Amino acid sequence: MPSWVEPDYVKHNVTEFQRTGFHGGLNYYRAAEPFFALSAAFKGAKIAQPSFFIWGKADGLKELYSLTIDQMRAGLPGLMGGLELDGIGHWVQHEAADLVSEQLVTFLRSVQRV
Structure with a gap:
């Protein structure tokens, strides 16, 4: 395991x-x-809400969906950033729980309340 x-x-x-x-x-x-x-x-619809993308560099799905942050911004104009984690696979919330939680809190604090 x-x-x-x-x-x-x-x-x-x-x-x-x-x-x-x-x-x-x-x-x-x-x-x-x-x-x-x-x-x-909804094909082609844009998601304008603030977002932050975290992915693992060792995620096998990257072979199927090799998007960059810049490519994601085309459909996610609210994308405020992203973080690629070295040595982490598909289950980022398990494999790097503390770092993901820290990044999530930082992101949420940076978003303006509506």
């Missing part, structure tokens, strides 16, 4: 999957295609 995985977290998830099966996890992917069809009306 990776060093960032808490043994109790793994034990809890294994117990729950043994009890309930993995239907929830699979249903997420089963629902993906209808989601894309239902969200077609």
Whole structure:
């Protein structure tokens, strides 16, 4: 197991999957295609809300979606910045919990209240 995985977290998830099966996890992917069809009306829409993107440099999904911050700004004009974390994969909130929390608090404090 990776060093960032808490043994109790793994034990809890294994117990729950043994009890309930993995239907929830699979249903997420089963629902993906209808989601894309239902969200077609929003294609090209811009998200203007303030945002901050954190990603892991070791995330395997980067091979499929290799966007840069500048490319993201085309659809996210409210993007205030981003942070790429060395040695971190897909689960940034687990793998670098303290740093992600710190960045999130810093970002939220920088956003003007509405």
